[in-house]
Amino acid sequence: MAEKYIARSKAIAARMLGGEMMVMSAADSTFFTLNDVASAIWQAADGRTPLSEIVGGRICQEFDVDRERAHRGADRFVEELSQHGILLVSDQPLVESSATLVSQ
């Protein structure tokens, strides 16, 4: 299976509130709150670290979850957030973009 790389979109508003990440898409104003596991994936979405490494390395260790279950959950989470333009997904590492916050 091809590796996935994920990066946080800049076209969002986000803030940590009492251990949960609040995220709002500037594209469609969809509002999400991310639980601690989802927040950890979000924080690790630097565009350079493969998703498998984020899940296997950080999520499984930090939250003591089964690797296969964690991968399934992460895939669903990434798919949903990418549909709202909140996470960018690629099979190649994503390079940090410039100051542009919304794609033209």
Add this chain to the structure above:
Amino acid sequence: MSLLAEMNQKALNLGLPITVHFDITYRCNERCVHCYLDHDDHGEMTTAEITNVLEQLADAGVFFLSLSGGEVLMRRDFFEIVERARQMLFNVKVKTNGVMIHAKEAAKLRQLGVEQIQISVYSHRPEVHDAITKLPGSLKRTIQAIRFLKSQGLKVSVANVLMAGNFSDQQGVITLARELGVAYTLDPTITPKMDGDTSTLALRIPGSDLKQIFHNQELVGNVEEFCAPPPAPGDDIMEGYPCSAGHTACYISPYGDVFPCVQFPLPSGNVRRQKFLDIWRHSPQLNEVRSIRARNLPTCSTCAHVGTCTRCPGLAYMEGNMRGPSTADCQKSFQRTGIPSANMLAGSHGGSIGQLIQIRAAG
């Protein structure tokens, strides 16, 4: 409960400021007849100072940031401020008259990911709108701005402040907003000027016009439900607090002064001299505001409307007592339901306007 309501409740429980209204200038290119501001520059915060405040707000947990004025585009560094705010991932709303927004500015706002732009429109007729703003040609330029913003796919809303002089044009503004494809919001609240001058209050629409608004299905939805007599208040109502001012929201002036709300000129600290979080957590004024519950209100706690009134503690403060009634809201409750408020039954027509000291020289 919606996710947004849940988030607000969580912020309230945690004592976090989730919303900040930040006026970055009081300067303006219009001179609206109802405006409560002094448009001189008494020493606005610099770009660096504002950036520092934004960093503090982000650290404090602020999510919703309204940038307003004055006219925000009077600041040459406006886009730099917005860019910094968006880099800090605030949800940014901009309030403007739109006069200085052309294709380039609209594109920049889109590029920066501004969530919403609110634009003031007083009438669909230039002779009425321009007479209120005292800027000839302003309606034309404002409408052009809305079109530029819409062409960028931005979310735009029209704010229609209602006064005696433009009340009859309200339907025209609704139709204009519909034609432009933008949301319409109505505001019948006219406040005293910041220096305590109450002359603007003469512009308020009379009660009979308020009644007409509250019984307009297009504006309020289900009129029967909206205008229903208030239910008897339970303990939850009496233990409730009036609004988000000082609880999950606050206001910052261009000079760094912090207040519970833009409409609540109780000086609570200054970010030029204190850390924002120290003001938010420890200001005696903000803590006093937070301590007030409906049961503590000497007149309003006995009022039939206590559970449904839009009582504004800031307007009450401007009438002399933050625990007192806000007579403008007494009128609204009365015109909505036909039931007089406790304050009206007591024969009070509001106290004097206390000295307002919202504008301060820097230093």
